[in-house]
Amino acid sequence: MSNFKVPYKTYLEESELPKQWYNIAADLKEPVLPPLNGKTKKPAGPEDFTAIFPMALIMQEMTQERYIDIPEEVQEKYKAYRSTPLCRAYALEKALGTPAKIYYKYEGASPSGSHKLNTAIPQVYYNKQEGVKRLATETGAGQWGTALSIATQMFDMECTVYMVKVSAEQKPYRKILIETYGANLIKSPSNQTNTGRAILAVDPDSLGSLGIAISEAVEDAATHDDTKYALGSVLNHVILHQTIIGQEAMKQFEKIGDYPDVVIGCCGGGSNFSGLAFPFMKEKLNGNKDTEFIAVEPSACPTLTKGKFAYDYGDVGKFTPLMMQYTLGHDFMPPGIHAGGLRYHGDNATLSKLVKDGYIKAVAVHQTDTFDAAITFAKAESILPAPESSHAISAAINEALKCKETGEEKTILFCLSGHGHFDLTAYDAYLKGDLHNVDYTDSDLKKGFECIPEI
Amino acid sequence: MSNFKVPYKTYLEESELPKQWYNIAADLKEPVLPPLNGKTKKPAGPEDFTAIFPMALIMQEMTQERYIDIPEEVQEKYKAYRSTPLCRAYALEKALGTPAKIYYKYEGASPSGSHKLNTAIPQVYYNKQEGVKRLATETGAGQWGTALSIATQMFDMECTVYMVKVSAEQKPYRKILIETYGANLIKSPSNQTNTGRAILAVDPDSLGSLGIAISEAVEDAATHDDTKYALGSVLNHVILHQTIIGQEAMKQFEKIGDYPDVVIGCCGGGSNFSGLAFPFMKEKLNGNKDTEFIAVEPSACPTLTKGKFAYDYGDVGKFTPLMMQYTLGHDFMPPGIHAGGLRYHGDNATLSKLVKDGYIKAVAVHQTDTFDAAITFAKAESILPAPESSHAISAAINEALKCKETGEEKTILFCLSGHGHFDLTAYDAYLKGDLHNVDYTDSDLKKGFECIPEI
Numbered sequence: 001m002s003n004f005k006v007p008y009k010t011y012l013e014e015s016e017l018p019k020q021w022y023n024i025a026a027d028l029k030e031p032v033l034p035p036l037n038g039k040t041k042k043p044a045g046p047e048d049f050t051a052i053f054p055m056a057l058i059m060q061e062m063t064q065e066r067y068i069d070i071p072e073e074v075q076e077k078y079k080a081y082r083s084t085p086l087c088r089a090y091a092l093e094k095a096l097g098t099p100a101k102i103y104y105k106y107e108g109a110s111p112s113g114s115h116k117l118n119t120a121i122p123q124v125y126y127n128k129q130e131g132v133k134r135l136a137t138e139t140g141a142g143q144w145g146t147a148l149s150i151a152t153q154m155f156d157m158e159c160t161v162y163m164v165k166v167s168a169e170q171k172p173y174r175k176i177l178i179e180t181y182g183a184n185l186i187k188s189p190s191n192q193t194n195t196g197r198a199i200l201a202v203d204p205d206s207l208g209s210l211g212i213a214i215s216e217a218v219e220d221a222a223t224h225d226d227t228k229y230a231l232g233s234v235l236n237h238v239i240l241h242q243t244i245i246g247q248e249a250m251k252q253f254e255k256i257g258d259y260p261d262v263v264i265g266c267c268g269g270g271s272n273f274s275g276l277a278f279p280f281m282k283e284k285l286n287g288n289k290d291t292e293f294i295a296v297e298p299s300a301c302p303t304l305t306k307g308k309f310a311y312d313y314g315d316v317g318k319f320t321p322l323m324m325q326y327t328l329g330h331d332f333m334p335p336g337i338h339a340g341g342l343r344y345h346g347d348n349a350t351l352s353k354l355v356k357d358g359y360i361k362a363v364a365v366h367q368t369d370t371f372d373a374a375i376t377f378a379k380a381e382s383i384l385p386a387p388e389s390s391h392a393i394s395a396a397i398n399e400a401l402k403c404k405e406t407g408e409e410k411t412i413l414f415c416l417s418g419h420g421h422f423d424l425t426a427y428d429a430y431l432k433g434d435l436h437n438v439d440y441t442d443s444d445l446k447k448g449f450e451c452i453p454e455i
Numbered sequence: 456m457s458n459f460k461v462p463y464k465t466y467l468e469e470s471e472l473p474k475q476w477y478n479i480a481a482d483l484k485e486p487v488l489p490p491l492n493g494k495t496k497k498p499a500g501p502e503d504f505t506a507i508f509p510m511a512l513i514m515q516e517m518t519q520e521r522y523i524d525i526p527e528e529v530q531e532k533y534k535a536y537r538s539t540p541l542c543r544a545y546a547l548e549k550a551l552g553t554p555a556k557i558y559y560k561y562e563g564a565s566p567s568g569s570h571k572l573n574t575a576i577p578q579v580y581y582n583k584q585e586g587v588k589r590l591a592t593e594t595g596a597g598q599w600g601t602a603l604s605i606a607t608q609m610f611d612m613e614c615t616v617y618m619v620k621v622s623a624e625q626k627p628y629r630k631i632l633i634e635t636y637g638a639n640l641i642k643s644p645s646n647q648t649n650t651g652r653a654i655l656a657v658d659p660d661s662l663g664s665l666g667i668a669i670s671e672a673v674e675d676a677a678t679h680d681d682t683k684y685a686l687g688s689v690l691n692h693v694i695l696h697q698t699i700i701g702q703e704a705m706k707q708f709e710k711i712g713d714y715p716d717v718v719i720g721c722c723g724g725g726s727n728f729s730g731l732a733f734p735f736m737k738e739k740l741n742g743n744k745d746t747e748f749i750a751v752e753p754s755a756c757p758t759l760t761k762g763k764f765a766y767d768y769g770d771v772g773k774f775t776p777l778m779m780q781y782t783l784g785h786d787f788m789p790p791g792i793h794a795g796g797l798r799y800h801g802d803n804a805t806l807s808k809l810v811k812d813g814y815i816k817a818v819a820v821h822q823t824d825t826f827d828a829a830i831t832f833a834k835a836e837s838i839l840p841a842p843e844s845s846h847a848i849s850a851a852i853n854e855a856l857k858c859k860e861t862g863e864e865k866t867i868l869f870c871l872s873g874h875g876h877f878d879l880t881a882y883d884a885y886l887k888g889d890l891h892n893v894d895y896t897d898s899d900l901k902k903g904f905e906c907i908p909e910i
Contacts, residue, residue, distance in 0.1 A: 007533045014462045069687060080463045080546065080837070089608075091535065109564065111837035113876075150837050154546075173879040180833065180882045211626045350584045378635065382535070382566035382605050421568075421876040424628040 004102075008090065010081035010252045016142035018251075019070055022243040024278045024350060025236070026066035027285045032349050033425050036311060037319040041455060044215075044321040051222045052229040054130040056311065057123065061236035065382075068240060070122070073237050077121045077154060084109045086252035087416075091380040093400070100403035101258065103443065104416040105276060106383070112388065114418030115272050116147035116232055119241035123230045124151040133226040134158035138188065138213030140167055141340035141388060142174030143418055149183035159183040160227075163217045165208035174216040174422040188213040195317040198346075207336050210268075215317030222319065226312045233269025234314060234348050242275025245415065250279055260291060260413035262399055266391035267295040267304065268341050270348035273291030274413040276395070277360070280421070284359065285391065292335060293360040295400075296391040298342050298370075301334040302326060304355050304362035306445060311455045312346055325352040329448030335438050337367050337388040338426035345448070363395060366437040370394045371430040376419070384419035387426050416429075461556075463545065465707045468536035468707045473706075474525055477698040479733045479805060480691070481521035482740045487804050491766060492774040498910060499776040500672035505686040506677045511581040515692040523695060525577070531578045532609060533699065541701075541707035541855040542871075546835040550554035556713065557851060559632050559871040560704045560731060561838070569841065569873030571602035571687055571725050573698035579606040588681040589613035593643065593668030594725075595622050596795035596843060597629030599687030604638035608644035614638040614680075617645065617671045622795040629877040643668040650674050650772040662791050665723075665799045668774030677774065677863070686726025688796075689803050696853060697730025700870065705734055708868075715746060715868035717854055721846035722750040722759065722817070723796050725803035727872040730813070739814065741884075748815040749854075750806070751846040753797050753825075755893035758782060761900060766910040767801060777908065780807040784903030790893050792796055792822050793881035794842040795894045800903070818850060821892040825849045826885040829875070841873035842881050 019446040025032070035044040048060045060068060070078070089102040090396060106126040107115035135152055137160070141146030145161040152159035161178055165187045166177050178185050187210045189196040195215040199206050206212070216233070221229035231238060234332030253259050263280050273295050295303055307326035314320035316331050327346040334343040347355075370387060373394035378384050385393055403410050404444045420427065429435050478486070490499040504513045515523060525533070533658070544557040562570035582590060590607055592614070594600030600616040607614035616633055620642045623630050633640050643663045644651040650670040654661050669686070678685035686693060708714050718735050720728030728750050752759055763780035769775035771902040773785050782801040789798040802810075809815045826840060828849035833839050840848055851869040858865050875882065885892050 011466055057731040103895075111839075117837075153834050154837070173876070176883045176886075177839065177876075179886065180830070180839065180879070245597070375635070379637070382572075382609070384566075384632065384635065421628070421632075424635070428631045431634065438854040442737050 001445040004254045006088045006258065009085035009087050010174045010256055011085055012248060015081060016243055016251055017078060018247040019075065019076070020067040021070060021240045022191065022247060022279050022282065023063060023066055023068060023240055025064050027282050029285065032323040033352050035323050038321055038455070039376065040130035040314060040319055041322070042219050048321050052218055054127050054132060054228060056126040057237045060236055060240055069436065071125060074122045074125050077171045082244065086193055086249055088316050088383055089214050094376060095376065095380040096397065096400050098400040099381070099405045099407060099409045100400040100402055101409065102410045103194055103260070103309060103411070105245055105413065105414045107245060107414045108383070108386065108416055108419035112143065112147040113421065114143040114147065114151050115245060115275060116144045116243060117150060118244050118275065119152065119238045119271065120147035120151035121337070122214040124155045124157060127228050128155045129156060132159065132228045134226055135230045136160045136217040137230045137232065138210060138218040139218045139232070140164050140343055142167060142178065142422060144172065145183065145185070146181065149178045149181035157279065160186040160220060161185045162205045162213040164188055164210060164213050165206065165245065166336040166341060169427055171422050176391060177422065180326045187352065189217060192216065193219045195436050209333055211316040211330060218315060218319040219317065228448060233271040236350060237409060238271045239274040239278065239348055242271045245275040246279030247412065249276060251341050253294060256412055257418055261410040262294065262412045263293045264294045264296060264392050264395050264412065264414035266342060266388050267347065268344045268388065269298045270351040271416040272415055274351050281354070281384065290341055294395050295355065295360050295362045296395045297364050297368050298391065299364040300337045300338055301343055302364040303345065305345050305364040306440060307400070308449055308452060309356050310452050310453050320452055322455070323349045324350050326355065327452060328445060329451045331451045337345045338423060339370065339391065342391065365391055365394045366439055366449050368435050371435060373397050383416070384420040385416055386420045388424050389417045405434060456769070461543045461603040461711045461713065462538035464542050465711055466540055467703060467706055471706055472530070472533060472537060473702040474530065475522040476525060476695045477737065478518060478521055478523060479697055479732050479736060480519050482737050484740065490778050491910070493768060493773055493776055503776050507673055508702065508770040509582050509585040509587060509683060509898050511584065512578065512692045514615040515695055523535065525809070526580060529580050536565045536704045537697045537699065539761040541555055541704055544586050544836055547832060550831065550835040551852065551855050553855040553859045554837050554862060554864045555855040556864065556866045558866070558868045560700055560868065561754035561836070561871045562700060563841070563871060563874035567602040567605050568732060568876065569598035570603065570700060571599045571698060572605060573699050573730065574668060574693045575606035576609065576727065577696050579610045579612060580608050582683050583610045583612060587683045589615065590685045591672040591684045591686065592616045592681055593617045593665060594671045595619045595665045595798055596841065597622060597626050597633065597877060598604035598796055600633045600638065600640070601629065601636065603685055604633045608637050615675060617642045617643040617668040619643055619665060619795060620661065621680040623700050623789065623793040623818050625793065625880055626877050640747065643671050644742045648674045651731060655669055664788055666771040666785060673770060673774040674772065681810065688726040689801070691725045691803070691805060694729040694733065694803055695798055698733050700735030701732060704731060704868065705882045713866055715865045716865040717747045718748045719751060719847050719850050719867065720844050720870035721797060721872060722752045722802065723799045723843065725869055729803060729806050731870040736809065736814065748816050749808065750817045751850045752817065752819050753794055753846065754819040757819040757829035757895060758800065758802050760819040761891055761895060763904055763905050763907060764807065764811050767907045769801060777910070778804045780804050781810065782907060783900060784906045786906045793878060794825065794845040794846065797846065810891065820846055820849045823892055825888050826890060828852050838871070839875040841875045842869055842878050844872045848902055
């Protein structure tokens with residue numbers, strides 16, 4: 001390999017695409033504590049989910065099988081846009097003057113502009129198989145709403161998207177895009193649900209949050225026979241589908257003869273981070289590799305770095321089962337930061353456990369630092385990143401600059417989960433100096449913690 | 456090849472990327488009439504261009520050499536985002552029920568979101584080589600302004616972009632994007648130039664046009680020693696650089712064992728159409744293939760279908776030499792259609808001659824038909840196309856539907872020159888039924904023709 005130079009972009013052939021998703025539950029040293037029924041506080045069974053999810057996804061949520069076959073029809077839809085490229089950031093390395101090798105897996109190359117399509121497609125597929133006519137969902141930044149509207153279009157189903165109000169107003173183009181793909185978009189909190197009406201009664205100017213929008217969509221699904229709910233992050237089956245990212249990345253590294261020392265992803269509910277990281281984590285859990293993992297969250301919503309490790313609901317309306325997770329309290333209301341996709345009060349249970357057990361390091365970063373990083377990246381690599389992804393970029397740049405100090409030639413991998421084409425108002429605000437940072441003291445967080453149930 | 460199924464996307468390895476641009480001048484049966492000095496009406500020499508272009512580009516504008524080496528530094532920048540994928544539109548074929556095989560070369564996969572980066576990079580490179588500090592340019596839809604702002608960033612140069620006013624107002628995100636990449640953006644007509652001031656004096660509410668914006672940028676360059684001008688279309692050197700598209704496509708077709716029967720591109724100044732078509736046209740000119748070529752323009756700016764074939768200026772201010780071309784008159788003002796990149800009064804001289812000589816068929820389409828086509832495409836292929844590219848899609852769909860009638864299994868190739876992420880207001884207007892069409896009678900066009908000089 002002495003004359004071999006790693007290409008800027010590495011793709012896989014269609015025949016090399018993964019044919020199974022990877023389920024990390026099979027490789028954990030200790031099982032994750034089970035979800036509990038929200039009312040009885042007893043371990044939840046499949047029946048706790050049937051009002052809102054099709055059985056195939058409920059089974060995926062709970063299975064201990066290591067690999068799950070990807071249905072052929074889903075594989076075919078994946079082929080239309082995957083593999084996504086594994087990119088070597090030569091220009092960024094040069095701009096930073098680092099001896100580190102920086103790679104990013106560019107999920108923004110999907111037609112929905114983010115990694116969310118990877119789970120939207122199978123979720124729609126399984127719902128369709130079970131006769132569901134309409135899907136209801138929430139969206140924060142709009143990436144998930146876009147992905148689900150595209151996927152429902154693919155399978156000729158209807159789609160209702162509850163979009164967090166502050167995001168809909170910050171991102172009018174995202175709203176039109178979702179409507180162009182044929183979905184019915186409703187700003188949340190809305191007067192369409194009991195949850196929305198109750199919140200508007202107390203605070204008519206509520207900015208909304210992912211937690212509220214989830215409650216509205218879940219209520220919509222639970223109260224309509226032909227409708228199910230689809231979630232874009234947090235749950236195990238979502239993360240299962242996203243492991244296509246990390247599995248592809250592993251094969252791509254194999255092709256170029258490298259392997260990451262550090263794997264980095266931004267973290268809201270955990271699907272993008274875990275989708276990239278878990279296939280690599282398998283090697284760490286099995287003692288084959290000593291990779292470092294970094295989950296990056298906003299300091300304005302510091303679930304992993306300042307949250308409680310406790311059983312909590314996934315939504316404000318307490319419709320979901322209780323999950324053992326890092327949480328700021330299910331009624332925690334983050335400020336209207338531009339990384340709308342990271343404004344969630346909790347995290348996936350498995351991811352939370354891996355943080356708790358020290359397999360994953362969590363860091364929180366300031367909004368302005370993420371935009372500094374985004375601009376540095378855009379000027380070097382020419383791609384405009386989504387504000388969420390910029391959290392990962394910020395940490396990757398920090399790692400690369402550490403290498404500059406120490407002289408280490410680490411291989412750094414991060415997930416560029418989406419492009420920022422619909423986030424230009426955020427860039428405008430940044431360029432005008434209008435962005436602010438939020439740091440919480442313990443007493444700031446106390447109120448949120450009070451709603452976490454005693455188990 | 457009996458069991459071989461064409462993949463959804465075909466890429467080239469870095470080592471397979473073209474190392475030369477293709478110059479069609481070497482293969483024309485008759486030479487194109489030379490440009491004339493705008494004042495003396497005598498054939499223009501290099502000295503007619505030196506105030507606004509660096510010598511290397513002037514030489515490329517006039518050369519008869521068949522192949523021009525791509526400088527290594529430019530090849531390296533190309534590698535960061537090329538090849539772009541050759542996509543088989545299986546889902547669109549299915550949606551149309553056509554026996555035709557539809558392919559598109561997706562230039563929207565570039566970080567600037569369109570094919571424009573292919574010429575922005577070499578133009579900036581050659582200017583930098585000759586000591587230029589700043590580039591001035593115009594942009595219509597914003598695709599060229601984005602590309603040039605990215606390319607000037609790559610080579611650490613300054614950039615001033617005169618953006619057609621109606622486009623800047625229809626596309627605020629595009630404006631912020633250009634500014635995010637570090638360019639100075641000025642709405643045209645502006646009070647920064649004599650040309651702009653003269654137009655505003657007559658019509659303070661002028662929507663602007665590419666012709667006016669070109670005049671402003673040319674004047675800026677001609678009146679500042681450290682500044683040159685960069686044009687995103689129309690000229691031979693621009694089209695030369697864009698032949699990277701068609702050359703890649705030929706190699707990609709070779710890989711999958713197919714070859715197009717019909718090659719389709721949208722046409723404003725001609726760079727995207729010609730960049731795809733000319734490498735295939737070489738085979739037709741040399742009698743090796745009998746491919747059909749279709750250039751698609753808006754009925755609201757019908758240069759090739761209703762224009763005069765005559766010597767005319769490239770800009771409203773008459774700064775440029777006279778070119779033999781199809782023109783609606785250099786002061787023709789097209790309405791504010793959403794395909795801003797196609798609002799130009801003329802066409803490249805070589806392309807014009809090939810249309811005149813019957814090698815290329817030109818068709819004009821209505822705005823609403825292009826959006827119908829765009830939505831059909833987006834729902835099938837999941838990618839949201841730029842309004843300009845949607846002209847090509849419209850013609851490709853028509854060809855495919857003809858095949859459905861005749862049963863022919865034609866191979867159709869079109870250029871998807873860019874994505875529509877910054878054109879959502881146009882989609883919004885379409886979805887609301889607010890878009891209108893324009894058709895011209897001969898008498899409507901008479902006024903524009905009056906400004907064309909008698910040669």
